[in-house]
Amino acid sequence: MSRLIALFFLIGLLGCGPGKPALTEISGTITFKGEPIPAGDISFTPDVSISNGELRMYMVKDGKFNSEETPESGLLPGKYKVRVNGYDGVQIPNFYSGKQIFNAVEMEMEIAPGEKVAKDVVIPESAGQNVRHIPTADF
Numbered sequence: 001m002s003r004l005i006a007l008f009f010l011i012g013l014l015g016c017g018p019g020k021p022a023l024t025e026i027s028g029t030i031t032f033k034g035e036p037i038p039a040g041d042i043s044f045t046p047d048v049s050i051s052n053g054e055l056r057m058y059m060v061k062d063g064k065f066n067s068e069e070t071p072e073s074g075l076l077p078g079k080y081k082v083r084v085n086g087y088d089g090v091q092i093p094n095f096y097s098g099k100q101i102f103n104a105v106e107m108e109m110e111i112a113p114g115e116k117v118a119k120d121v122v123i124p125e126s127a128g129q130n131v132r133h134i135p136t137a138d139f
Contacts (some may be wrong), residue, residue, distance in 0.1 A: 023074030024111055025056075028119040030084060032102055032128065036063020038089030039097040041119070044109070047079040060086070076104040078114040081106060084121060102127035 026044075030037050041061035046053035053076035058065040067074045085106045087097035105127050111117060 009117070021076055022113070023067075023072070024114050025067050025074045025116045026111065026119060027064070027068065028121060029062055029063045029115070030065065030086065030121045030123065031063060032086055032123040033125055037086040037123070039061065040086040040098050040124060042085075043053075043083045044075055044080040045083070045109075047081065053078055053080070060084075064092055072077065075111045077111050079108060079110050082109045084123065086123065100131050103129075103131055 012040075019035075025137050030040065030042065037060060040066050041057055043055065043057040044053075045055050056066055056067070056073055056075060058070070058073075084107075086101045088099050090098040092098055102123055105123050109119065125136055
């Protein structure tokens with residue numbers, strides 16, 4: 001009987017390990033030439049030498065993104081490499097978001113611990129020069 005009690009005690013301890021760290025919800029706006037971008041995406045790649053977060057990508061609609069729109073997709077606090085793509089929002093064959101309106105912009109961002117963080121991103125006008133539009137392709 002005492003072995004059975006010890007077994008149940010050990011099984012109970014297995015479920016008492018460290019839980020998942022709290023995620024920080026992030027939202028914000030992305031503007032280009034003073035206007036919200038019609039469509040796009042923003043990705044957060046963790047600096048793996050410092051933190052152990054996961055890559056996250058959020059869709060941008062009318063200049064806004066919000067991690068709360070996707071369950072369990074906030075960010076762990078830490079440093080991230082951020083990449084923003086912007087599109088005109090006019091669907092063309094094979095490209096739902098339309099044509100690129102600026103070249104992808106990369107930056108670094110640090111996410112502090114907290115329940116919610118708001119980050120606004122202003123894309124420099126120089127990113128709109130020599131845009132490499134993605135050609136359409138037939139599949």
